[in-house]
Amino acid sequence: MKMGEIDLILEAKNISYFVREKRIIENISFSLQRGGFYCVIGTNGSGKTTLLKSITNHIELSSGVVKINGKPIKKYYQKQLAKEVSIVWQHNEFLFDFSAFQVVMMGRMPYQKLLQADSQNDLEIVKQSMEKTNTWHLRNRSIKQLSGGELQRIMIARALTQESPLMLLDEPVSSLDIRHQFDIMELLKKINKENKTTIFIILHNLSLALKYSDDILTLKDGHLMHFGKTRDIINKENIQELFNVEAEIIDKDNIIINK
Amino acid sequence: MKDILWYIILSLIVAGLIVLGLFWGSVDVSSLDENSIYIIKNIRLPRVLMSLLCGAGLAVCGSAYQAIFQNPLSDPYILGVSSGASLGAAIAIILGLDIIFFGIGGFAFLFALATVWIIIKIASVGNRLHTTTLLLAGISINFLMAALIAILMVLSSENMEKIIFWTMGSMSATKFSDIWIVFLFVLIGIIIIRIYARELNAILTGNESAKSLGVNVEKTKKIILLFSTLMIGIIVANCGVIGFVGLIVPHIVRIIVGSDNRKIIPFSIFGGMIFMLLADILARVLIAPSELPVGSITALIGSPFFIYLLYNAKKQLNP
Numbered sequence: 001m002k003m004g005e006i007d008l009i010l011e012a013k014n015i016s017y018f019v020r021e022k023r024i025i026e027n028i029s030f031s032l033q034r035g036g037f038y039c040v041i042g043t044n045g046s047g048k049t050t051l052l053k054s055i056t057n058h059i060e061l062s063s064g065v066v067k068i069n070g071k072p073i074k075k076y077y078q079k080q081l082a083k084e085v086s087i088v089w090q091h092n093e094f095l096f097d098f099s100a101f102q103v104v105m106m107g108r109m110p111y112q113k114l115l116q117a118d119s120q121n122d123l124e125i126v127k128q129s130m131e132k133t134n135t136w137h138l139r140n141r142s143i144k145q146l147s148g149g150e151l152q153r154i155m156i157a158r159a160l161t162q163e164s165p166l167m168l169l170d171e172p173v174s175s176l177d178i179r180h181q182f183d184i185m186e187l188l189k190k191i192n193k194e195n196k197t198t199i200f201i202i203l204h205n206l207s208l209a210l211k212y213s214d215d216i217l218t219l220k221d222g223h224l225m226h227f228g229k230t231r232d233i234i235n236k237e238n239i240q241e242l243f244n245v246e247a248e249i250i251d252k253d254n255i256i257i258n259k
Numbered sequence: 260m261k262d263i264l265w266y267i268i269l270s271l272i273v274a275g276l277i278v279l280g281l282f283w284g285s286v287d288v289s290s291l292d293e294n295s296i297y298i299i300k301n302i303r304l305p306r307v308l309m310s311l312l313c314g315a316g317l318a319v320c321g322s323a324y325q326a327i328f329q330n331p332l333s334d335p336y337i338l339g340v341s342s343g344a345s346l347g348a349a350i351a352i353i354l355g356l357d358i359i360f361f362g363i364g365g366f367a368f369l370f371a372l373a374t375v376w377i378i379i380k381i382a383s384v385g386n387r388l389h390t391t392t393l394l395l396a397g398i399s400i401n402f403l404m405a406a407l408i409a410i411l412m413v414l415s416s417e418n419m420e421k422i423i424f425w426t427m428g429s430m431s432a433t434k435f436s437d438i439w440i441v442f443l444f445v446l447i448g449i450i451i452i453r454i455y456a457r458e459l460n461a462i463l464t465g466n467e468s469a470k471s472l473g474v475n476v477e478k479t480k481k482i483i484l485l486f487s488t489l490m491i492g493i494i495v496a497n498c499g500v501i502g503f504v505g506l507i508v509p510h511i512v513r514i515i516v517g518s519d520n521r522k523i524i525p526f527s528i529f530g531g532m533i534f535m536l537l538a539d540i541l542a543r544v545l546i547a548p549s550e551l552p553v554g555s556i557t558a559l560i561g562s563p564f565f566i567y568l569l570y571n572a573k574k575q576l577n578p
Contacts, residue, residue, distance in 0.1 A: 058467060082473030089468055095331060096463045096518040106461055110473035114454050162472070 007034040008070075009166050009198050010055060015064030017047075017054050024050045025222040028064075032200060034165065037192050039209045039230065040202045042219030043243060048202045049090070051219065052168055056085055068166070082110035086159035090170040090202075092151060094143045100154050101139035104130055107161030122161075129160035132194075133187060149180035156187065160195070167191070169201040173208065181205065185212045206247075206255050210234050218242055262522070265515075269529035273311075276536040280307040283540060285547035305433040306539060309441065310553075313430070313498050314508075314535025316445040318527040320487040321505020322512075323452045326459035326520060327480050327487075329466075330390050331510070332568060335371075335491045336502035336561075338393070339400030343374030344495035345425040346404045346411075352422065353415045364440070368492025374400055375488055387466070428499035428554025430539050437497050448490035449528065455479055456520035463518065501535075501554045503561020508534055510568065 011031040017024045025047040032038055042048050053059045055066045057073045066073045068084050076084070086107070107129070108122040130136040133153045138146065146154060152172050159167050169188070173181040185208055192199045203209045209216060209230060216230040220242055226233045234255070239247040249255055281303050282288055288295035317335070324333040335341050347370025348363050356362030378400060382393035408426055412419045424432065452459075458479045461469035469476050494501075508530040509523055516522040535553075538560075542553040 053467075056471065058470060078470065078475045079473035082471060085471070087467075087471040089465070089471070091465075092468070093465060094463075095329065097513065098460070098463075098518045102460075102517070102519060103464065106464065106472055109457060109461060112457070114457075 008032065009034045009068065010200075011067045011070075012055055013065045013067075015054055015066060016062045017050055017059060018062045023222050025054065025219075028224045030217060030224060030227050032166070032198055034198055035192070035196050036198055037189070037212065037214045038198070038200045038217065039213035039215075040200070040217045040219065041204070041206065041209055041242070042225075046219040047222040048219055049170055050222075051217075052087070052170055052200075052202060056087060056168065057081060079110050082162060082164070084164050085166045085168060086162035086164040088152070088155045088159050088167070088169040088172050090172070090174070092155055098143045099139065100135060100141050100143055100146065100150075101126065101130070103143050103154055104135075104139075104157045104161055107158040110162060125161050125163065126157075129157040132160065132191070133157040148175050149177075149183065152176065152180075152184055153187065156184070156191075160191065160197075165196070166198045166200065169199070171202050171204060174204055181208060188212070206234060206239065210249075210255065262516075265526070266529070269526075269533070273529060273532050273536070276533060276540070277307055277311075280310070280536055280540050284543050305435055305438060306430040307536065308438050309430050309433040309498060310535040310539040311532045312438065312441050312445050313494050313501060314504060314531035314533070315528040316441075316448065316490045316494050316531070317501060317504035318508035318512075318531025318534070319449050319452055319524055320490050322509035322520060322523045322527050323459065323483050323487040324505065325509060326463055327483055328388055328393060329463060330388070330393060332390075332394060332506070332565070334503065334506035335487075336500065336504075337401075337506065337565065338375075338378055338397035339404060340371050340374045340378075340397075340488060340491055341495055341500045341502065342401050342404035342408075344368070344371035344492050345500045346370050346407055347492070348425050348496050348499075349408050349411050349418075349422045352418050353411060361440075364493050364496040367496040368489055371488045371492045371495070372485075374404075375484055424552075425495070425499040426554075427552030428501035428557070429542075429550075429552050430498055431550060433497070441493055441497050444490055444493040448486045449524065451486045452483060453521075453524045455483055456524055459483065459520045460518070463520075499552075499554060501538075501557050503557050503565065504531055504534055506568075507561055507564050510564075 008031045013029050015028050016026045028051065040048050040051065050059065054061050073081060104126050105118060105122065108118065108125065127136065130139060133156050135150065135153045135157050138150055138154065143154065173184050176184065188199050188201065189212055191197050213230045215228065216226065216233050217224060218226040218233065218238065225242060226238060235249060236247055239245065247255055281299050284303060286298055288298055321334045324335060324338065325331055344367040347366040351357060351363040351366035356366065378393065378396040379388065381396040382388045408422060412422050458474045461472045461474045462476060462479065466476050508527050512523050512526040512530050516526055538556040539553050542551045542556050545551055
């Protein structure tokens with residue numbers, strides 16, 4: 001990298017995704033700097049999850065290019081990509097009874113060859129991730145018996161064991177109570193600071209976005225409306241425009257929604 | 260360490276059942292005279308070997324299917340794949356293809372594969388498989404296959420007896436020459452499925468989740484379906500339709516070792532062998548000197564078990 005050049009981990013250029021004639025996202029361009037804490041907000045159906053899937057090769061883009069570390073994602077093998085990007089999905093269904101430990105260990109898969117057993121190094125990384133997410137005591141519990149907050153922390157621990165420089169999360173706190181929402185966000189902030197992991201998180205709660213994220217992307221009807229510093233973008237006019245509600249920003253961390 | 264102890268216990272049980280299978284039957288062979296040796300060597304030994312292979316193969320196929328379809332109730336029999344294979348075998352017999360090497364096996368495999376394709380097409384919603392639809396698709400395919408086989412039997416009455424054999428399952432016609440080919444396919448199938456065991460674990464957490472862990476989901480599913488269905492085809496071609504082994508064995512194994520397919524597969528091999536040997540011994544001795552089709556024994560144990568699982572799972576599967 002040349003001096004003075006900004007270190008970009010992900011670049012999306014003019015990406016669009018259409019299902020038959022219907023556009024889900026259209027002509028979105030943005031780039032993420034290494035080490036940043038980004039959040040995405042927008043109404044239901046505005047294309048947030050589609051955006052997440054389209055920048056991780058989970059759906060076939062109709063047009064546009066996504067690059068990670070300067071290399072188009074299409075050129076990555078699935079396994080290579082999993083070393084660069086980890087994802088915490090919104091829905092986690094477990095019909096089969098894995099222990100929390102086994103689920104977190106799956107995060108090591110990108111590094112393991114076929115038939116290779118879990119190494120001492122893998123075990124160490126799993127332990128570290130589970131300690132960091134405060135889930136080591138849950139390691140022998142069945143994944144089916146965890147509470148919502150515990151399950152999210154386990155899924156974040158699994159993403160951590162992938163040791164990827166970029167972590168994407170799809171509404172990880174939507175189904176949690178306020179206390180657990182803060183816990184998860186504090187954890188992500190810690191991961192962002194300590195592991196230098198770039199965080200890209202879809203959120204519904206504007207207060208959390210304001211409190212924790214450095215930068216924000218806002219989506220409406222599949223279009224990128226704003227992209228910039230969170231504190232500049234979350235204001236009365238923009239919230240009105242995006243969600244069609246009256247809002248009042250009380251201070252740096254708090255928003256009151258009137259309507 | 261605990262696993263090794265399990266493997267020793269399971270091996271001992273298998274060994275005990277092999278001895279039982281060789282020496283217990285409608286004819287008393289305790290004298291070990293020439294006649295008895297002949298019966299043991301040429302009649303009972305092939306059956307015992309075939310039971311071991313079928314049991315192991317069917318049980319491992321069951322666990323593979325459950326992972327691929329992300330559904331604990333999947334099994335080649337319930338999904339209609341075994342019936343599909345038996346229709347293929349019946350058609351091959353009527354066309355007189357049993358004289359060609361691999362004629363029946365090949366037809367059984369192709370029909371099994373076609374059945375898998377049909378049920379996936381029926382049950383796919385987007386890129387997911389709908390659980391209830393999947394089971395209903397399997398049941399409908401079973402009805403359809405049963406009807407087609409019935410028609411074939413009427414139209415080709417001279418082959419009726421041979422075809423009945425395929426619909427009920429039996430080890431009685433086993434010859435040594437068949438065992439080698441079944442052994443080959445079961446061995447290859449199990450090895451391939453074991454190689455992908457970790458990928459199957461990831462698939463059990465969901466397609467997208469597995470993909471984000473670096474698994475090539477589509478490719479893995481295709482490979483596993485191909486090889487497990489090949490096993491089913493070859494087993495059905497030789498022993499007929501034997502149901503529920505792939506459902507019961509992995510289920511019990513999961514209770515003991517959990518959901519990690521790296522353990523489920525070796526344990527299912529043993530579990531399948533034990534279950535199949537027991538079923539075949541029961542089939543031979545229950546109404547001796549006559550014999551029951553082994554498929555009816557597994558179904559007698561399997562259907563109540565399936566109903567029980569269905570009852571337990573209905574809350575979980577239909578939230």
